[in-house]
Amino acid sequence: MKMASFASTECFLPLYQSRLAPTHYQQNGTSAILHLNCKSKKSLSFSSSSSFSTQGTSLCYAVERKERSSFAQMDAVRHLMGSVTKTQGLRFAVVVARFNEIITKQLLEGALSTFKNYSVSEENIDVVWVPGSFEIGVVAERLGKSQKYHAILCIGAVIRGDTSHYDAVANSAASGVLSAGLNSGVPCIFGVLTCEDMEQALNRAGGKSGNKGSETALTAIEMASLFEHHLK
Ligand SMILES: Nc1c(NC[C@H](O)[C@H](O)[C@H](O)CO)[nH]c(=O)[nH]c1=O
Numbered sequence: 451m452k453m454a455s456f457a458s459t460e461c462f463l464p465l466y467q468s469r470l471a472p473t474h475y476q477q478n479g480t481s482a483i484l485h486l487n488c489k490s491k492k493s494l495s496f497s498s499s500s501s502f503s504t505q506g507t508s509l510c511y512a513v514e515r516k517e518r519s520s521f522a523q524m525d526a527v528r529h530l531m532g533s534v535t536k537t538q539g540l541r542f543a544v545v546v547a548r549f550n551e552i553i554t555k556q557l558l559e560g561a562l563s564t565f566k567n568y569s570v571s572e573e574n575i576d577v578v579w580v581p582g583s584f585e586i587g588v589v590a591e592r593l594g595k596s597q598k599y600h601a602i603l604c605i606g607a608v609i610r611g612d613t614s615h616y617d618a619v620a621n622s623a624a625s626g627v628l629s630a631g632l633n634s635g636v637p638c639i640f641g642v643l644t645c646e647d648m649e650q651a652l653n654r655a656g657g658k659s660g661n662k663g664s665e666t667a668l669t670a671i672e673m674a675s676l677f678e679h680h681l682k
């Protein structure tokens with residue numbers, strides 16, 4: 451079986467940086483679907499039982515032939531993914547709830563340091579404060595619809611008290627952020643902690659479970675890049 455050549459260099463990059471180029475080949479009027487997968491296996495194999503190794507990295511093919519002469523081309527599955535290294539020109543808004551400020555300030559700090567580490571310039575970041583997590587959604591939606599930002603990062607901390615208020619605020623915050631993204635078409639990232647107690651929250655705001663503000667900032671960058679570089 452004659453195989454197509456393809457741009458493999460991107461597969462030597464970390465997964466978040468990779469973008470597989472489409473691969474096409476023609477073969478006697480038959481068509482095949484080529485599936486590229488960059489997970490680290492040691493050899494390159496084809497369903498037709500051919501296989502060979504690459505330099506420590508591999509591509510896996512699942513080739514499905516279709517005996518339909520009308521298809522003369524083999525289409526490659528293209529994997530589109532945002533890059534966290536292509537941040538130039540990306541603009542972000544961070545909506546932060548003041549409620550449980552001792553936690554949300556830490557989350558914001560984590561987010562801002564991640565933006566800095568990934569070369570997002572400060573003038574491309576606006577921080578908008580709201581009273582509580584319940585108010586995040588409406589503001590995120592307004593910011594998204596302004597078309598000024600590539601992604602909106604939403605930060606809050608909902609901590610369970612004695613009543614069912616927790617569930618109302620936590621669920622409203624989640625659905626508010628979801629709606630904001632869907633209604634504005636701009637990625638709205640959920641960086642709202644929903645915790646049983648203050649200890650859980652502290653652990654996630656720079657304590658032993660990391661900083662969820664930092665993690666969600668990275669999600670915001672990836673989604674902004676995905677939209678800006680692949681989904682326009
Ligand atoms: N209990 C928490 C709240 N409650 C306040 C609400 O978010 C809201 O500001 C109020 O109901 C007025 O609409 N907010 C949090 O972010 N975290 C909580 O634990």
Ligand SMILES: CC(=O)[C@@H](O)COP(=O)(O)O
Nearest residue numbers: 609611612613615616619
């Ligand atoms: C999320 C909140 O629920 C909390 O501040 C409310 O506490 P409580 O249920 O004791 O009123």
